[in-house]
Amino acid sequence: MSRIDETMAFVPVRIAVLTVSDTRGLDDDKSGQTLVDRITAAGHQLADRKILPDERDQIAAQLRAWCADGTVDVVISTGGTGLTGRDVTVEAHRDVYEKEIDAFGTVFTIVSMQKIGTSAVQSRATAGVAQGTYLFALPGSPSACKDAWDEILSKQFDYRHRPCNFVEIMPRLDEHLRRK
Numbered sequence: 001m002s003r004i005d006e007t008m009a010f011v012p013v014r015i016a017v018l019t020v021s022d023t024r025g026l027d028d029d030k031s032g033q034t035l036v037d038r039i040t041a042a043g044h045q046l047a048d049r050k051i052l053p054d055e056r057d058q059i060a061a062q063l064r065a066w067c068a069d070g071t072v073d074v075v076i077s078t079g080g081t082g083l084t085g086r087d088v089t090v091e092a093h094r095d096v097y098e099k100e101i102d103a104f105g106t107v108f109t110i111v112s113m114q115k116i117g118t119s120a121v122q123s124r125a126t127a128g129v130a131q132g133t134y135l136f137a138l139p140g141s142p143s144a145c146k147d148a149w150d151e152i153l154s155k156q157f158d159y160r161h162r163p164c165n166f167v168e169i170m171p172r173l174d175e176h177l178r179r180k
Helices: 030-041 056-068 089-096 102-122 142-156 166-172
Strands: 014-020 045-052 074-078 126-130 133-138
Touching: 014 030, 014 056, 030 045, 030 074, 030 142, 045 056, 056 074, 056 089, 056 126, 056 133, 074 142, 089 126, 089 133, 102 126, 102 142, 133 142
Parallel strands: 014 045, 014 074, 074 133
Antiparallel strands: 126 133
């Protein structure tokens, strides 16, 4: 069972938040703000925050820019993971991934099933890694952001989490680029 090893030091990570919406601005971005509040309350650093329209190329370009930026360890996007025609965040993420974290979508579905039942099948939450940066695409509801952070990401981005976590393997995410 998972646990926090209190004998270890907490290691903050630098997280950028991207809200994907054709209609939201910073003043009414509840999902983005939910993530920002949880990230900072946990002791992590907000590296950047942006809002972009549901445009695949723009989303992918921003993800790539943050992956190339040495001050961003993690990107969490919210919005655009549904089934409608304008929902292109998942495709944009997959345009950027070097490796997909397949189990994230599965675990998110399990967490969502406990909260919203079979409506969880309508989410295409996804995650991956590119250029040593973790990328997560969450649904656009504040509740989904809370669930993803509280039940999955807060634990995986806590270096003290046992038996394993995302932080401890961060230095090795781009080791293939250093091999000769």
